[in-house]
Amino acid sequence: MKLKEELGLDQSIETTEHECLLNILYAGTMIYRASYVYFRKYGITDAQFNVLIQLRYARQNTLSQADLGRRLVVNKADMTGIIDRLERAGLVERADHPKDRRVNIIKITKKGRGMVDKLEPGYFEGVKKLMSGIPKADMEKIMKGMEKIRENIKREGFTR
DSSP states (O other), X not given: OOHHHHHTOSSOOSOHHHHHHXXXXXXXXXXXXXXXXXXXXXXXXXXXXXXXXXXXTSGGGEEEHHHHHHXXXXXXXXXXXXXXXXXXXTSEEEEEOSSOTTOEEEEEOHHHHHHHHHHHHHHHHHHHHHHTTXXXXXXXXXXXXXXXXXXXXXXXXXXX
């Protein structure tokens, strides 16, 4: 269904570029809602799951808090809150860096690994369902298009 009909717009979207951007944003919002519904059943958020996944597959199951923020594109204040909640739930541990007291090292706990192991199969099944019906060649085109958009954003300085 075209976005105009899906959103019940009274008139067509003026340019292809604008319609494409709105499609990306709307699809992103719907994906976020779907992930919210899935993760809510387990008492965590998609951002918390993303932290756990990063830690689960990192060397030695640890990363600095700054590295996590960079990998997940989360600002420092938000990352602190996410880590605080995961720590209270017993899913991660926070430790001082042995050589730099300004750096927090975050480590996934046994309970955190168990959470990832429990959630990962359903998560990947959901990803498969969301992406079903899209040929791999089209997925490659979508990814290339998203890469170009990110390059344009950086080149134009829209992230400052």
